[in-house]
Amino acid sequence: xxxxxxxxxxxxxxxxxxxxxxxxxxxxxxxxxxxxxxxxxxxxxxxxxxxxxxxxxxxxxxxxxxxxxxxxxxxxxxxxxxxxxxxxxxxxxxxxxxxxxxxxxxxxxxxxxxxxxxxxxxxxxxxxxxxxxxxxxxxxxxxxxxxxxxxxxxxxxxxxxxxxxxxxxxxxxxxxxxxxxxxxxxxxxxxxxxxxxxxxxxxxxxxxxxxxxxxxxxxxxxxxxxxxxxxxxxxxxxxxxxxxxxxxxxxxxxxxxxxxxxxxxxxxxxxxxxxxxxxxxxxxxxxxxxxxxxxxx
Numbered sequence: 001x002x003x004x005x006x007x008x009x010x011x012x013x014x015x016x017x018x019x020x021x022x023x024x025x026x027x028x029x030x031x032x033x034x035x036x037x038x039x040x041x042x043x044x045x046x047x048x049x050x051x052x053x054x055x056x057x058x059x060x061x062x063x064x065x066x067x068x069x070x071x072x073x074x075x076x077x078x079x080x081x082x083x084x085x086x087x088x089x090x091x092x093x094x095x096x097x098x099x100x101x102x103x104x105x106x107x108x109x110x111x112x113x114x115x116x117x118x119x120x121x122x123x124x125x126x127x128x129x130x131x132x133x134x135x136x137x138x139x140x141x142x143x144x145x146x147x148x149x150x151x152x153x154x155x156x157x158x159x160x161x162x163x164x165x166x167x168x169x170x171x172x173x174x175x176x177x178x179x180x181x182x183x184x185x186x187x188x189x190x191x192x193x194x195x196x197x198x199x200x201x202x203x204x205x206x207x208x209x210x211x212x213x214x215x216x217x218x219x220x221x222x223x224x225x226x227x228x229x230x231x232x233x234x235x236x237x238x239x240x241x242x243x244x245x246x247x248x249x250x251x252x253x254x255x256x257x258x259x260x261x262x263x264x265x266x267x268x269x270x271x272x273x274x275x276x277x278x279x280x281x282x283x284x285x286x287x288x289x290x291x292x293x294x295x296x297x
Contacts, residue, residue, distance in 0.1 A: 008054065008061050009099060011132050011144035015048040024149035037149040039144045040128075042112065044058060046070060046148065047108035050132055054099055064135040066094040067205050070109045072116070072150075074265055075125045076219050084265060085244060086115065087128070114150045117259055117294070122226040123217045124266045152259070154293040163194075164288045168274065175199040176283070180248070185292040193248040195274070197240045203279040207236040209250060210273040212287070213258055219264040230255050259294045 015021070015038055023036040040046055041111040050068060054061050072087030087114060093105050119126040128150050159181030168176040180193035195207070211231035217224045233250055240246070261268040271293045276284040 001242050007142045007210065008056075008059070009134070009142065010053040010055065011130060011134070011142070012051040012053075013048065013130055013144060013146040014051070015046070015146075018048070018092045023057055024118070024151075027284050035147075037118075037147045040064055042114045042150070043111055044114075044154050045108060045110045046112060046130070047110075049104055049106050051102065051104045052099055052134070053102045061099040061134070062097075062137065063094070063099060064096045064137055065092065066132070066134050068107050069131045069133070070112060070128070071131055072114065072126075073126045074263070075127060076217055076265065077123050077125070079219055083127075089253070092263075095130070097251050108228070113152075114152070116150070116263045117152045117261065118149045119258065119261060119268065121215045121266075121268065123215065123224045126261075130213075141203055154259070156184065156186065156293050156295060164272070164290070166274075166286050166288055168276070168284060168286045170202075170284070173199070173201045174276075176274075176276075178248075180272065180290075183288075184293065185252060186293050186295040186297060187259065188253040188295075189296065191248065191250040191272070195246040195248065197236070197242055197244045200240055200242055202239070202276075204236075204239040205279050206234055206238075206278070207246075207277070208275045209233045209248060210243065210275060211252075211255075211257070212271045213268065214271060215266065215268050219265070230257055241254060257292060260291045269274070 018038055022037050022154040026035045028035055050245060066159055067090050069088055071085060073083035073085040073113045073295045076085045085127060088107055091107055093107065114128065116126055118128060128148045132144045161184065164180040164183055166178055168174065175198040176195060177198060178195045185191060210229050213228045213230060213260060215226045236246055258268055260270065269291050271287045272289045272290055
């Protein structure tokens with residue numbers, strides 16, 4: 001019974017040099033698998049072969065044309081709204097006619113521009129994928145999809161760093177200055193800074209430096225915000241005295257960090273957060289936004 005509803009042909013999408021290409025890995029906890037998606041850069045060609053196999057000996061498929069598309073879109077989860085498509089390139093594979101047995105053809109989206117980094121978040125995804133579409137007369141088209149992942153590399157050597165200086169203060173109890181050398185970092189950077197205690201009458205238990213990733217989605221006037229803490233680093237254990245300075249050296253390589261994204265429908269931003277815990281369980285914190293970039297270094 002199930003075979004009655006199967007498509008009349010099978011479609012395979014194979015990318016050139018796919019076995020030797022770096023992949024982005026996404027863990028699918030529901031299925032218990034790791035999905036590997038081939039990585040491409042901005043301006044890089046996407047090419048490969050399409051194989052179409054007609055089911056059944058001596059069968060044929062009459063079609064109204066077969067195309068392949070490279071599509072980029074923003075998909076907001078838990079909504080009925082369709083994907084916000086920002087990229088769509090389409091090429092013809094076959095003109096209308098009959099498909100017999102197995103046929104293979106090549107495709108090439110040459111030097112195609114890819115504007116944004118791929119992203120998979122809590123409430124929104126930014127996806128790129130290939131779509132093969134077999135148009136049938138008076139029937140639903142047969143389609144096949146293949147995901148690709150896009151990494152955009154930034155050039156930050158010409159950016160001028162601005163130091164971050166913030167105070168944490170509680171009247172007559174606590175006054176701290178913390179300073180970082182710049183307001184932007186690469187995903188593999190080193191964060192350097194210092195914390196200076198001008199006044200401390202609290203019984204401090206410990207102090208942490210966290211890097212927070214905050215995803216904000218705007219949809220139909222409603223906003224959703226979700227946060228994750230990919231980096232949490234204890235920089236002090238115990239209570240410091242007035243005049244004490246604590247240096248900060250935090251290596252970002254090895255963490256699952258995300259470049260800054262700031263689009264109309266959603267944003268992904270990073271914050272450095274200094275968190276102080278006292279012996280009574282109270283928590284004091286201060287945050288500063290930083291820009292994150294993916295570089296080749």
